[in-house]
Amino acid sequence: MRVCLFLALIAILTASDLIAQQRLEPEVSQIENDDLYLTEEQEIILQLMEERGLDPEKVTFEGVDVIYDGDMYFHKSVLLLEKELKDCSHSKQRRYANLVLNENVKDIRIQIDSTVSSAWVSAISDALQAYRDLPSCSINFYVVENSPDVVITEKWLGWMRYGYAYGPVNGMPGTNVFVGKYARLNHSERVFTVVHELGHIVGMAHTDDANHTLIRSTPESDENSVFNSAQGTWNGFSYWDVNALRWLYPDVEK
Numbered sequence: 001m002r003v004c005l006f007l008a009l010i011a012i013l014t015a016s017d018l019i020a021q022q023r024l025e026p027e028v029s030q031i032e033n034d035d036l037y038l039t040e041e042q043e044i045i046l047q048l049m050e051e052r053g054l055d056p057e058k059v060t061f062e063g064v065d066v067i068y069d070g071d072m073y074f075h076k077s078v079l080l081l082e083k084e085l086k087d088c089s090h091s092k093q094r095r096y097a098n099l100v101l102n103e104n105v106k107d108i109r110i111q112i113d114s115t116v117s118s119a120w121v122s123a124i125s126d127a128l129q130a131y132r133d134l135p136s137c138s139i140n141f142y143v144v145e146n147s148p149d150v151v152i153t154e155k156w157l158g159w160m161r162y163g164y165a166y167g168p169v170n171g172m173p174g175t176n177v178f179v180g181k182y183a184r185l186n187h188s189e190r191v192f193t194v195v196h197e198l199g200h201i202v203g204m205a206h207t208d209d210a211n212h213t214l215i216r217s218t219p220e221s222d223e224n225s226v227f228n229s230a231q232g233t234w235n236g237f238s239y240w241d242v243n244a245l246r247w248l249y250p251d252v253e254k
């Protein structure tokens with residue numbers, strides 16, 4: 001009898017050990033770098049991202065940046081500040097952390113940094129116009145020389161990467177858009193890239209990423225969306241892109 005109990009105990013311990021190992025595996029695969037352990041700060045950030053409905057397995061860490069799905073950048077200090085604000089709040093009011101307040105979205109000041117070459121400047125100009133032309137949508141970008149909300153900078157991003165952008169925080173748009181230096185893109189592809197990245201700064205996620213909250217009144221997928229994760233050619237916003245942007249930022253007078 002004692003032997004049986006002993007064997008049963010061994011079996012239970014082995015099983016629980018296996019379960020513990022299985023639980024550990026996803027945590028290790030959450031980071032693509034060589035670190036096998038997450039810092040406390042990284043764990044808090046992953047938890048915050050998950051609370052926003054984002055998939056922790058698509059989060060990577062790179063210095064001060066928290067990167068989601070390859071090209072959506074968040075500064076870690078901003079995410080940690082949000083955690084602080086959340087912890088201090090005793091009220092039940094809730095807000096969408098990753099959208100821009102309607103009063104701010106009407107007036108987004110864009111500064112084009114001196115690093116940006118003429119090919120990108122021309123694409124930025126067309127992309128900003130595309131947003132201005134959106135019917136019944138309050139998003140409005142305009143170019144300023146100083147005191148910007150958003151700075152567009154050109155820098156080397158590798159051969160296969162053309163842009164990335166920060167998402168909105170505390171009701172304000174993401175603060176930075178980066179476009180690729182030496183990008184081998186034609187004008188139409190550059191416009192596509194800038195329209196896509198400007199979408200991120202006002203809170204648009206990738207259309208083809210099922211982990212994000214589906215915007216009401218849009219379908220499960222849209223191959224013509226400029227907000228799909230793959231690089232494309234600019235042919236205007238898709239029908240459903242327009243619906244989604246209007247839904248998030250409506251302006252009945254425009």
Ligand SMILES: [Zn+2]
Binds near residue numbers: 071072200206229
């Ligand atoms: Zn993107």
